[in-house]
Amino acid sequence: MTVDDIDQELLRLLSADGRRTFSEMAGEVGLSVAAVKRRVDRLREIGVITGFTVKVDHTKLGWGIEAFTELRYAGATPVSAIITSAFAVPEVQAVYAIAGDPDALVHLRVRDIRHLQQAIDRMRRTGPVVGTKTLMVLGSWNRDDPAPGPVSDER
Incomplete structure (x- = not known):
């Protein structure tokens, strides 16, 4: 289970805004939308991403x-x-x-x-x-x- 610098950046982006689109993240990390989706799916499959949530004031x-x-x-x-x-x-x-x-x-x-x-x-x-x-x-x-x-x- 390897998590590289791009995965770390995707995790940072999703932590800041869990509703961020794959397209937005792709532009930020320099990958295609499909590549970002594959990476996020993999991070979910291996249990690094355990869910998505909302922040409440x-x-x-x-x-x-x-x-x-x-x-x-x-x-x-x-x-x-x-x-x-x-x-x-x-x-x-x-x-x-x-x-x-x-x-x-x-x-x-x-x-x-x-x-x-x-x-x-x-x-x-x-x-x-x-x-x-x-x-x-x-x-x-x-x-x-x-x-x-x-x-x-x-x-």
């Missing part, structure tokens, strides 16, 4: 607060139980079972601070949670987004 839906909560579990709670218990809380966006202390890191999205408190309380009631620590997100960026602009320190 959750703040416009009223869920503008993000936080990460560290969870500590009692005893030898299995990883599967950690993931299952967090899955039961609708505000949970992702669960990362991790080695060491804490046992898991949970990404939450909520409407306001009261909603955050309610979500954390529900997580505390699911499974043998013995401790939590919550970190509020002030800003974020990830590799699938365009490069961040200059940092401004407005006061």
